[in-house]
Amino acid sequence: MSGTGDQVSTDGEHGSPNGEPLLVLEGIDTFYGPIHILQxxxxxxxxxxxxxxxxxxxxxxxxxxKTILGxxxxxxxxxRLEGEDVTRRPTSYRIRKGIAIVPENRRLFAPMTVLENxxxxxxxHGGGSKEDFERVYSLFPVLxxxxxxxxxxxxxxxxQMVAMGRALMAKPKLLxxxxxxxxxxxxxxxxxxxxIKQVHEAGVAMLVVEQNANVSLxxxxxxxxxxxxxxxxxxxxxxxxxxxxxxKAYLGR
Amino acid sequence: MNWxxxxxxxxxxxTHGAVYSLIALGYSMVYGILKLLNFAHGDVYMVGAFVGFGxxxxxxxxxxxxxxxxxxxxxxxxxAMLAGGLLGVMIERFAYRRLRAAPRIAPLITALGVSFxxxxxxxxxxxxxxxxxxxxxxxxxxxWTSGFNLPxxxxxxxxxxxxxxxxxxxxxxxxxxVRRTRTGKAMRATSFDREAAAMMGxxxxxxxxxxxxxxSALAGAAGVFNxxxxxxxxxxxxxxxxxxxxxxxVVGGIGNLPGAVVGGLVIGLAQSFSIGYISSTFSxxxxxxxxxxxxVLRPSGLLGRAAxxxx
Numbered sequence: 001m002s003g004t005g006d007q008v009s010t011d012g013e014h015g016s017p018n019g020e021p022l023l024v025l026e027g028i029d030t031f032y033g034p035i036h037i038l039q040x041x042x043x044x045x046x047x048x049x050x051x052x053x054x055x056x057x058x059x060x061x062x063x064x065x066k067t068i069l070g071x072x073x074x075x076x077x078x079x080r081l082e083g084e085d086v087t088r089r090p091t092s093y094r095i096r097k098g099i100a101i102v103p104e105n106r107r108l109f110a111p112m113t114v115l116e117n118x119x120x121x122x123x124x125h126g127g128g129s130k131e132d133f134e135r136v137y138s139l140f141p142v143l144x145x146x147x148x149x150x151x152x153x154x155x156x157x158x159x160q161m162v163a164m165g166r167a168l169m170a171k172p173k174l175l176x177x178x179x180x181x182x183x184x185x186x187x188x189x190x191x192x193x194x195x196i197k198q199v200h201e202a203g204v205a206m207l208v209v210e211q212n213a214n215v216s217l218x219x220x221x222x223x224x225x226x227x228x229x230x231x232x233x234x235x236x237x238x239x240x241x242x243x244x245x246x247x248k249a250y251l252g253r
Numbered sequence: 254m255n256w257x258x259x260x261x262x263x264x265x266x267x268t269h270g271a272v273y274s275l276i277a278l279g280y281s282m283v284y285g286i287l288k289l290l291n292f293a294h295g296d297v298y299m300v301g302a303f304v305g306f307g308x309x310x311x312x313x314x315x316x317x318x319x320x321x322x323x324x325x326x327x328x329x330x331x332x333a334m335l336a337g338g339l340l341g342v343m344i345e346r347f348a349y350r351r352l353r354a355a356p357r358i359a360p361l362i363t364a365l366g367v368s369f370x371x372x373x374x375x376x377x378x379x380x381x382x383x384x385x386x387x388x389x390x391x392x393x394x395x396x397w398t399s400g401f402n403l404p405x406x407x408x409x410x411x412x413x414x415x416x417x418x419x420x421x422x423x424x425x426x427x428x429x430x431v432r433r434t435r436t437g438k439a440m441r442a443t444s445f446d447r448e449a450a451a452m453m454g455x456x457x458x459x460x461x462x463x464x465x466x467x468x469s470a471l472a473g474a475a476g477v478f479n480x481x482x483x484x485x486x487x488x489x490x491x492x493x494x495x496x497x498x499x500x501x502x503v504v505g506g507i508g509n510l511p512g513a514v515v516g517g518l519v520i521g522l523a524q525s526f527s528i529g530y531i532s533s534t535f536s537x538x539x540x541x542x543x544x545x546x547x548x549v550l551r552p553s554g555l556l557g558r559a560a561x562x563x564x
Contacts, residue, residue: 071448095454107449109442119435120442124454127435170454 020083021046022098022174022205023068028077030060030067037063038074039229045174045207050200052208052216052237054246055226061209062104064226065178068207069101070094081174096124100172104179106163110152114143117151117162121169128169136165139195157188164195175199177208181215193219217241256405262529263522264403268413268482270521271420275475276498277505277513278427279341279468285444285508286464288357289349292364294472295495296371297340301333301473302486303375306384308332315387322391326415329477337473341465350458368495375488383487386480388412416478423474424514427467431510436463444508497524500540504547506557515555519543 023045030038038060045051055061066072068079070091079087081097100121109117118136122128137144140161146154151162160180167175180196181189189212197219200206210216217223223240225233233246240246276298283291308329313319320328348367352360389397389412400410431437443450443460451457479494480486497520505516520540527539547555 069452071451090456091451092454092456095452101452103449103452107446107452109445109449111445112438112441116438116441119438120450120453120455123435123439166453 020080022049022082023207024078024080025064025068026078026080028064028067028074028079030063030072030074032063032072037229038067041077041226041229041231043224043231045205047173048200048203048205049222050196050206050208050220052210052213052220052223053226054210054213054216054223056211058228059226060229061226062178063229065101065176065207065209068094068176069099092124095170098170098173099176100167100170100174101176102163102167102178102180104182106159108151108159108162108166110150112151113148114151114154114162115147117166118143118147118169121166122171125170132169132171136168139168139198140165156183157185157191160184160188160192164192164199168199172204174205174207177206179209179211181210181212189215213246257407258529260403260405260407262525264407264409264413265529266522266525267518268416268521269524270518271417272475272479272482272494272517273498273501273521274514274517275420275423275471275478276494277501277517278424278510279472280499280502281505281507281510281513282440282444282464282468284502286440286447286461287349287353287360289360290364290499291344291349292361292495292499293344293348293367293371294341294469295491295493295498296368296375297337297344297469297491298472298476298479298494298498299375299486299488299491300340300371301337301476302480302490303379303384303476304333304336304473305329305477305480306386306486309386315385315390318391322396326481330419330474333473333477334470335473337476338466338470341469341472342462344469345461345465368491372488372491379488381488383485385484386486387484388481389484412481416482419474419478423471427471427510430467436460440464497540500544504544504554506554509554509556509558512554512556519555 021044025041025043028038028041029036041064043053043064053061053064063072067074070086070089074087077087078085081094081099084097086094086097109120112120118133119127122132125132142158143161143165146158151159154162177196180192184192193215196206196208200219208216208220217237217240220237222235223237224231225240225246233240233243276294279294279297280291283289283294308325309315312325318325344367348363349360352363389410396412397410400408400414402408431440439450439455439460440463442453443455443457447457450460498517501516501520502513503516504519505512505514520543523540523543524536527536531539551557
């Protein structure tokens with residue numbers, strides 16, 4: 001622990017010793033049966049960076065996350081975490097290396113309490129220390145009030161907080177977020193992205209997968225744009241915001 | 254009203270129910286995590302019963318026990334649970350794991366195959382005849398007489414008390430394990446959403462192994478309890494008990510642990526009351542009628558919830 005008083009903290013170091021990016025995807029080809037989903041995907045996230053991955057429906061965003069987590073195995077290409085090739089490693093190994101995810105649709109353990117959901121987030125850290133809980137509760141005070149309630153009974157916004165809190169319990173170096181704005185009211189989307197920004201400022205690298213290009217580019221350092229499994233654009237977030245093609249396709253202006 | 258008959262059947266029903274509940278718990282736990290009907294589960298119960306029988310033989314047999322009865326019982330239970338648990342883990346490892354991504358019919362057929370394999374292997378190794386625990390003969394029959402009497406002259410022997418209390422203690426331990434321990438919580442998480450559990454860093458394979466071990470250990474204990482009360486063990490005893498326990502799990506709401514206990518009791522009572530009041534010939538029909546009635550009125554079981562939408 002760095003002890004800097006950050007509300008959210010990584011395990012101390014922000015970068016890996018040899019200057020390798022935290023996450024590298026190299027020449028990834030992923031298939032579902034005969035269907036070629038990801039086609040030669042290259043992507044990286046450096047320590048402390050906030051990167052967004054944009055794209056419409058069926059562009060391969062979720063498959064990219066599943067490939068990073070090892071839920072689907074790519075046919076070609078490598079996934080590296082801090083320089084180590086983890087392409088053939090199971091999901092639990094990768095989580096242990098410091099990844100956490102806020103999955104699409106949150107995927108809370110509905111019949112378990114909020115507290116138990118948070119404990120599951122810190123599963124590899126013995127269920128979480130008192131400080132871990134305090135950090136999450138200070139970010140989301142309502143979760144403390146709701147801690148013995150079943151997660152499935154909470155409102156959508158509260159469930160989103162549980163999902164984020166659960167991921168932060170793991171003290172990740174890299175936080176993956178799958179469509180954090182999906183299904184939330186506009187006010188909650190704003191709140192959600194404020195928290196993403198806050199977590200990022202505390203030094204956690206993030207890969208945010210979104211359809212909502214406007215909001216995500218406004219807080220990101222860099223962005224990638226996927227279309228039918230291929231990268232069609234990449235660059236600094238402010239450059240992407242000015243890009244004509246992207247504007248037409250996603251920003252609607 | 255004939256209280257003697259009523260209380261006799263009540264005691265028998267609760268005892269049978271305790272045994273069915275223990276087996277049904279394993280059925281439900283495995284179903285909850287893998288959505289697999291492990292039809293070999295009843296045969297794990299049979300193996301547990303035979304391990305208990307083997308321990309009695311090792312300690313001199315019913316007529317000439319060389320150890321204290323309580324020590325014997327403890328050794329029987331521990332060995333039967335360990336053997337059952339390890340057998341369950343082996344079945345998962347060698348029969349089901351490779352088929353985890355296969356269509357659901359494949360592991361189902363495999364489960365039936367494992368069941369036949371265990372029954373026939375037991376027959377080959379142990380012989381086809383019945384063996385007896387003879388627990389009422391232990392220490393000159395003191396086990397039976399040292400129970401207590403209900404009104405109207407119904408006697409409850411110590412073996413029945415041991416079976417019912419033992420089952421309750423195991424259920425309490427299981428509840429504590431699933432609610433309070435890290436592995437127990439991981440089991441619940443995995444059972445609700447296996448992929449999300451993996452995203453938390455939970456090693457799903459290990460959780461599945463733990464589930465098979467615990468569920469099968471309960472079946473092993475049920476085998477010993479059944480032997481203590483009803484004496485007879487034989488290679489095909491797992492078929493009927495497994496079937497009844499499966500019905501119990503479905504009646505209670507498969508995947509739901511309190512449901513398995515309630516279902517076991519309902520089935521045990523339905524069986525013994527139909528034997529006592531109607532006819533032993535029709536007891537199977539009546540048990541299945543209970544199943545059908547529950548399925549018609551509450552398709553997801555007595556305590557089961559209708560499939561919840563995951564949000």
